[in-house]
Amino acid sequence: SSFGISGTNAHLILEQAPTAPERPAPDPAARPALVPWTLSGRTAAALDAQRERLAAHLESHPGADPVDIGFALADGRATFEHRAVLLCAGTDASAATEIAHGSVDDGASAVLFSGQGSQRLGMGRELHARFPVFAEAFDEIAALLDRHTDRPLREVVWGSDAALLNETGWTQPALFAVEVALYRLVSSLGVTPDYVGGHSIGEIAAAHVAGVLSLEDACALVAARARLMQELPRGGAMLAVRATEEEV
Structure with a gap:
């Protein structure tokens, strides 16, 4: 109600929310x-001061x-x-460890996709469970690769046979799927x-994401590259030659 000189009465009945x-x-x-x-400052001294304030907090x-x-440091x-x-591990905020410290400029950024040797059983499984974007991409890639293999890729990547994953025929498709x-x-x-x-194999991942x-x-x-390399006879070797094309 509003009672002024002109007088205006209004009543409204509200039900429970x-x-x-x-x-x-x-x-x-x-x-x-x-x-x-993430911490930052206009100067090195300002950055150190922010680190000290965080420690005091x-x-x-x-x-x-x-x-x-x-979240507060990144968004606010x-x-x-x-x-x-x-990096803070677990729930103990006092156990954070500094992993990077320095200054940045306006230089370009790059992403490098690795080759064989970086594979491991279970790679990508936690990301698949936590991030829908990763899960959707991995499932799409695995479905396309499964057209060329005799078993589902995820059974090998998230299985229990490390020796099977380490075979070239499976290593390369697995790394491509996870990297992309x-x-x-x-x-x-x-x-x-x-x-x-x-x-x-990272070259193909790079070529794909580059369009x-x-x-x-x-x-x-x-799939074809992995299959052909898997079919090569065992016992081969790799040689790195430190010379110019003309010298070779």
């Missing part, structure tokens, strides 16, 4: 095992959540030239490199 649904408890398995904390707030701290602060990155899915994931987070390159090869063509090439 609906009961808010209960929010499910956070899934402990969904918490990242490592949380990055952690000392006065022993129960601080590492995920909350990481400006980014300056001098930067540092700390990883690239899709970081791209969705806003990372856009100026250059891409690759070593061995040289379609995904279907790249998968067919990866």
Whole structure:
């Protein structure tokens, strides 16, 4: 009601607000095992001062959540030239370790896709469970590669036979699938490199993300390359020659 000189009366009957649904408890398995904390300052001294303020905050707030701290540092602060990155493992915010410290410039960025030797059983499984972008990309690539193999790729990558995964015929398709899915994931987070390159099977991954090869063509090439190299007789060797083309 509003009672003024002119006098205006209004009445409105409101019913009880609906009961808010209960929010499910956070899934402990969904918490990242490592949380990055990003710090920056206009000068090296300012960066060191921010690191000291963070240490003081952690000392006065022993129960601080590492995920909350990481989000606040990444989303609530400006980014300056001098930067540092700390990694916090588990739930103990006081156990953060600095992994990078320095200054940045306007140089170009690049992504390098690796070759054989970087594979391991279970690679990509946790990313698949946590990030829909990675899962969608990996499933799409695996489905295309499965057209050329005698069993599903994920059974080998996420299986228990390390020797089978280490066979060239499976190593190369597995690395291609994980590498391209990883690239899709970081791209969705806003990372856009100026250059891409690759070593061995990584060259095909680089060619695909650069737009040289379609995904279907790249998968067919990866499968054929892996099969042909697997069929080579055992006992071969590799030689690196430090000489010019004319000398060779």
